[in-house]
Amino acid sequence: MIESLMYPLRIEPIYQYRVWGGRRLADFLMAPLPGDGPIGEAWLLSDRDDHPSRVAAGSLKGSTLRQLLEQSPDLLLGKLAGRFRRFPVLLKFLDARDKLSVQVHPEDGQQGDIPAGESGKTEAWVVLEAGPTSRIYAGLKPGTTRAELERALASRAVADSLASFTPVVGDAVFLRARTVHSLSDLLVFEVQENSDVTFRLYDWDRVDPKTGKPRPLQIEQAMACIDFGQVAIGPVVPVIEEVAPVRRERLFQCEHFSVWRHTGQASFSVGAVDTPRVLVGLVGEGELEHAGLPFPLGRGDVVFLPAAVGACTYRPHTPVNVLEVALPE
Template sequence: MYKEPVFLDPVFQERIWGGSRLQTLFDYQIPTHLTGEAWVISAHENGPSVVRNGALKGKKLSDVWREHPNLFGRNASDDEFPLLVKILDANDNLSVQVHPDDQYAQKVVGKPCGKTECWYILDCDEDAEIIIGHKARSQMEFQEMVKNGEWQNLLQTMKVQKGDFIYVPSGTLHAIGKGIVILETQQSSDITYRVYDYDRTDRHGAKRELHLEHALTCTMYPHQDFLCEKLREKKGNLTSTRLVEETYFTVYHWLLKGKMEASLAAGFLMVSVIEGAGEFGSEDCKMTLKKGDNFIVPATIKDYCISGEMEMIVSHTSNAAIGLK
């Protein structure tokens, strides 16, 4: 039985809009000053995280998922690791884009799932804003406004600040704005359809590809705002705020000041330390925690404790169950 958390090293992705704040904020050893994404808990084929501790050290998370189903409390027949956690540094505006739902991804793209996601704002510049949704009343009106470049009339913007949470279901037109660092929890999908990219070019002078036909089909008409009802619970030294609970994932913000005890009745947890430091302890191990650490609490650890002064983003799938003591 595997009795320690599975710590993961991130996989970095260079992006035209990336920067260097992943190093500044989390002391990550980024490869370039255009590092846009750290895939911190990922089994996706385009960037699987690597285990950095224990008997599984050096293995890709995708291989661990396939070879050790008991660690996740799952059936061996489950094909894909369901979720992906990223930290994004938007040193410039991301493209205006949309993601497909499961049905479209499976039937049209031949991929196992679409992409519903959510964002926790880790840091941002003053007056930073995101694009979330559009103002068109129909697909025809949307198409006409895109054709005419009426971006200011079409796009719905919202100012954000550190600690904000945004739920972005598939079909939602969206973009992360310049000067924002987010932690994103999403389905394990890498399907993105760009609608608008500010006519910018890459280092070779080429514009990035747009995907208007797919985007027109996948976008929600009219846009619908989804407001998540946050549920805050105080348990001793832990303040747990459930940010969202939906079909694909449940996400919490944990604020710990001292020591907490918890149990894992089913499934597994994914944990990202976003501030502070502390220690993880179970019957068989003790491990230090620091800002920037990302790990999985496997199904084989039933009881554990975490101590320290920390903020964490914690997520799990619908078949997991946490008990706070």
């Protein structure tokens, strides 16, 4: 029965309070922001026990991604079924009104630093909006040693040891696990391994107004994870794969995920036979066509394309910018 119900699945965002967050996501997503405090993250696609994504529309409305994967792994994952304990990537929008903590994530092989059931965390960002004080910190300045970084921590001058640059809208930045990083005054899309393991090295001497206390640091774990050979990281150079009917650029391709960016106004194909894809609308409005039916996909929308849906056509109503996320095959 579920096979006959399978269609492009629009996913509800899950909002997360973050002390460094803002309220810009209210202008980017249709779902209203909760309360009036800082919302730093919208989890767009999450297969996690504490924050499971749910289908937002159609006959499967309310179903979680986990429930669908358990009921029909072949329909959801196609030829990738059986390879993953859970859906292996986590997608987010980040609204960093203030600075993220200076942080680092372990890589998959560092089992002593990774809680049971978790993985390492390689991630990547696409810049959606940039403010007057925008900054990305990624990697260390050349020659920085552990001893020098420890001295910088003691003197609260950590930023002096970090490589950084001023990003612009459209920049794509790849952050392999073990890379020290932070960002500020930016709205970004993030794709990452499905992990919530973060070690804070420094939090800019900030106090969380919810608790009245500084957030905890994990300096020893962070130091143990850092790749001190990882120097300055800048934006990637997109690989242009097509220029017609729309521009198709490959932004990222690694052992954990691949991401393409489609820009233009003509109709184009998305999805793939027997493998899942995820679409994220960044600019403009349009609709997917599947089995003769239209499925809206516009700014801020996230649509999971089950493997059983395969390739389908996206028909823009306006000029669009759409990301397409794939798993490794």
